Amino acid sequence: MQRVKDRVALVTGAASGIGAGIARLFVEEGAKVLLTDINATAGEALADELGPNAAFAPLDVGRPEDWEAAIGTLESLWGPLDIMVHSAGISFPSDIETATLEDWDKHHWVHARGAFLGCKYAVQSMKKKGAGSIVNISSVESIRPGPLFTCYGAAKAAQDAVTKTVALHCGEKGYNIRVNSVHPAATRTPNLQQYLDASDDPAALETIYAGMQPLNRIAEVEEMAKAVLFLASDDASFMTGHQMYVDGGVLAKPYPAGEGA
Numbered sequence: 001m002q003r004v005k006d007r008v009a010l011v012t013g014a015a016s017g018i019g020a021g022i023a024r025l026f027v028e029e030g031a032k033v034l035l036t037d038i039n040a041t042a043g044e045a046l047a048d049e050l051g052p053n054a055a056f057a058p059l060d061v062g063r064p065e066d067w068e069a070a071i072g073t074l075e076s077l078w079g080p081l082d083i084m085v086h087s088a089g090i091s092f093p094s095d096i097e098t099a100t101l102e103d104w105d106k107h108h109w110v111h112a113r114g115a116f117l118g119c120k121y122a123v124q125s126m127k128k129k130g131a132g133s134i135v136n137i138s139s140v141e142s143i144r145p146g147p148l149f150t151c152y153g154a155a156k157a158a159q160d161a162v163t164k165t166v167a168l169h170c171g172e173k174g175y176n177i178r179v180n181s182v183h184p185a186a187t188r189t190p191n192l193q194q195y196l197d198a199s200d201d202p203a204a205l206e207t208i209y210a211g212m213q214p215l216n217r218i219a220e221v222e223e224m225a226k227a228v229l230f231l232a233s234d235d236a237s238f239m240t241g242h243q244m245y246v247d248g249g250v251l252a253k254p255y256p257a258g259e260g261a
Contacts, residue, residue: 003233005030008078010070012061012118013088015042017189018137021221022085022228027053029229031083034074038088061088061114067121080129083232084122086115086159087137091191093148107151112158119166123177131176133232136163137224138181140247160243167241178240180231185247186212187219214249 009026013019014035026033027050035050036059037043047056055077057070074081090110094103115136126132142160145153160181167179186192186209196202210217227246230236245251 002028002030003229003235004083007031007082007232008034008074008080009083009085009232010034010036010074010081010122011085011087012036012059012114013086013137014056015039015046017087017191018184018187018221018224019085019087020046021225022087023054024050025222025225025229026083026232027051029233032078034070034077036070036088059088061086061118062109064117064121067117071121071125075125081122081125081132082129083133083135084118084126085135085137085228085232086118088114089137089191091149091152094151095147096150099150104151104154107155108158111152111155112162115159115162119162119179123166123170123175126177127175132178133236134163134166134177134179135228135231136160136179136181137228138163138183138243140183140185140245140250143183143243143245143251163243164241171240178231178236180236180239180242180244182224182227182231183243183245183247183251184219184224185250186210187221187224189221192218212250213247214253217248219246219248 009031011019011023014023015037023033023035032053035043035047035056038060040058043056047054057073059066059070088110122134136159138160139156141149141153142156163179163181170177196205199205227244
């Protein structure tokens with residue numbers, strides 16, 4: 001069943017990881033997809049692989065001019081936008097004592113500023129059709145941040161606020177544009193792999209990551225993509241402002257004794 005057949009979609013961070021998985025699944029489900037990323041080599045290669053219903057445009061999500069160019073490319077190819085997925089992301093650990101202002105700015109550029117601009121330009125295009133669906137890829141760290149993710153957790157929390165306020169705005173205006181977020185826990189992506197590769201014992205670290213999740217394993221990209229597909233499709237037609245936890249049960253776990261609220 002092609003749940004997004006003939007829909008026009010834009011996916012950020014689509015050259016690898018969760019974004020690539022989303023783009024691949026959307027094409028399989030009948031959508032026309034503009035893959036965007038700062039990694040043009042990988043993005044163009046994946047678009048070529050996915051065939052005539054995929055194309056690539058370079059996009060730094062923090063730059064308005066890049067959004068304008070990408071939306072212009074998409075509309076010239078297939079018309080206005082139906083679906084926008086903001087999957088671009090960065091993550092590196094730093095606590096409040098080791099984090100720098102540059103670390104803070106980098107995380108907010110991609111997650112907070114990127115979501116703000118993505119929603120702004122997506123709504124502008126979707127209004128031409130009178131409907132649409134926006135899905136922002138957030139994180140469990142926006143809900144229950146760890147001490148090593150001061151910048152990342154804060155940037156993702158800001159992204160969550162953008163998601164909810166845009167959902168409310170579009171509802172109040174009668175735009176029929178739904179805005180939701182997906183919150184993964186540890187997922188097998190290049191971003192996670194960098195932590196494993198840097199470890200003295202990658203297998204042991206992977207076991208630790210898996211053990212943090214009640215399902216006792218790391219999630220696969222395809223599992224995140226299927227959640228996004230659901231929210232993007234008409235199957236979720238009465239869902240907006242929703243935070244979908246695709247986290248293996250992480251957020252259902254109580255804090256260890258003596259921690260948390």
